[in-house]
Amino acid sequence: MSRSEDELDVIRAAREARGPVLRRSPGPTAWFDIRKTGTGHWAFSLNRITSLGLVLYLYLHLAVLSMLLGGEGSWHGFLEIATTPVFLGLDVLLVFGLLFHGLNGLRVALVGTGIATERQKALFWSFMVLGSILLLGAALHIIGSD
Amino acid sequence: MDTRTFRVFRFARDDGPSRFDTFEVEAAPGDTVLDALRWIKIHHDPSLAIRHSCFHASCGTCGVRVNGREALACVTRVGDQDEGRVTVEPLANFPVIADLVVDMTSFVQRFPSPHPAARISEFPTSPEVPPGIDEYQRFEDCIECGLCLSACPVAATDDTYVGPAALAYAQRILEEPRGADVGALLDWADGDNAAWRCHAAFECTEACPSNVRPAQRIMHLRRALTGGRDGGS
């Protein structure tokens, strides 16, 4: 090998020593990246996060319903927990998750079939306004129904 | 002369971890972020590695993230940034070679074949073209800058997704085949990591500096895949 070939190999080896370097490995941590400020990024991320939350809720819901098998006594025990402020707060959070996931999902479905692609940002915010109104109503109902 | 504080991402491949360097830069409001970066390189630190070429948003080499948003440094005005520090980072979802220089190889390799550069020009409409010329040509809008891939949350989640630029290009070929094998292209778009992985964040269209509108084109591509209209936009 000639001298200059050796020299170039040294330069290349130094450049490649660390391999390809990604600042952030691809993965679900991207959904929590607060440096990202775009609306679309958060719509996407919240959709993922609420879907996880809703799956978890589904499991809990089934677990709760199975308490009925334990008879009236265990069901009353559950109702005591279910009327605490923390639990009611979680109920509101659940409604938020349902509304956001549902309405944003509706936007994705519409846009995905070619409807309103040029006005999708307006569509998103309209749905968010609608969802906020519904959430407020639901929250008042849940908390006020005590 | 106005001075702005710039916080610039630094990474040298032989060195330790990455860091941010802070520079006080002489930058008038009308200067661009690229002007500021070159000023840093010439007056402060010649080791700052940056990419640029055309200075007018046509070559797509100067893509960076300015205060967290994707931008071409050459047409991003310092005066348009919020008060305070201006943070400049390399594009997301690209491997970093050094400082603000990213490796475009994997981005370019996602494009389908063929990759025609020219298309029929749609404006300004003229009654005639010169004899001997069939129709006026122009280059495709996409300048392969990668801002769309940097902004895409799906690409941030999974780097096997082909990404908005590649799909938008495929849709353009559907619109104007130029001799391409449209069937093969639709098969490619129908694949595991292609058109069906988009979740309509629309960040790509938001970031695109060249009016490609990749998100809309992906939706049109899906219409074509489900037997709808032929992908016209």
Next chain:
Amino acid sequence: MTQSASRTSSGAHVLIIGGGGTGGALAHDLALRGLRVTLVERGEFTSGTTGRHHGLLHSGARYAVNDHESAVECIEENRLLRTIAPGSFEENDGLFVAVSDEDMEYLPRFLEGCAVSGIPTQQLTPEQALRLEPMLNPRLKAAVRVPDATMDAMRMPLRFFATAKRNGASLLNHLEVTGLLVHDGVVSGAAVRDHVTGRDAEIHADVTVNATGPWSERIATMAGVDVPIRPSPGVLLAVHGRLCNMVINHLHASGDGDIVVPQRALSIVGTSSWVVEDPDDLGVPGDHVARMVTEGSKLIPAVATATHRAAWSAARPLIGSRGDADSGRELSRTFKTIDHAAEGGAEGFVTITGGKGTTLRGMAEVCADVVCRKLDVDEPCRTRETVLLPHIAYFAA
């Protein structure tokens, strides 16, 4: 093309300093001749002057009257590039447009100059011109069609890099020459700093070529030789809107703002001319930008009201000694290969400079001939018939 990456029978190694169009085309030419080539560029390829121009593929008509040599170079390379880089041009031709009586006086000399230089022309009436380009100044007096075309100023040269890389050339960007290795008047390579790793290194070569355009003198000084290059910048202005498909030129002797080149959905108005000392510090004089608007709108009135996308400067590498010229327009736009050994300067060192974006292949051929002669390598140039790889091939792993 699958030339082996290993050395030729002579084992010679050529180091090219400068990753603009000229350096890239030279790497391509030498690689095809079987030489081992290393190219080093301190920034991104084409980040000097090459990437910044408006993208004109010259017909040469602009030089037909006053710079015959450049005109002939241009039209020959114009034709060649379309065949070796197909698909890289908007082949819409161009117009030279007369808008005043003085312009009309220039017309006969223009047509004659083009004829003598072998540049085909077609005279058009104002009505015909407006049918081809509806946004032209409706008060134009005459138009001449010429074989101009539009290229992407970064991507077309990148094809040379892609092909050279495939043929075994080592292309290293972000590697800056900090000095030349000189001993007893012999240049044996360069000292470099790698901006990717921060490390210093040396690269030895049998011939070192200075292809740094307006930075030519800075590199030549490292070898202790002189190169008569004056960096001559000009301002360019990109406005929103594709206002024409053909290249629109002002039919007059060279002046400011006398060309409008379409680039995708933008229109580039250029250019102006002054001379500087430091090619890293060009500036963008506001009055020049204003002049682009004034002059450009004489050709296409919509320029006056179009919003601005970008304004920047690019430095031409003009050949001329320190005493010549003040504005840069008087200096020739041809190119020059200087074998510094022949002038008693330095052995092992060649400078290729001057020229324009359109003539990159031709410049490289002449320089490669000189380099091969110095190395006693007898290989013909093959770049006229070699079709270049597409630009994205550059990024192939």
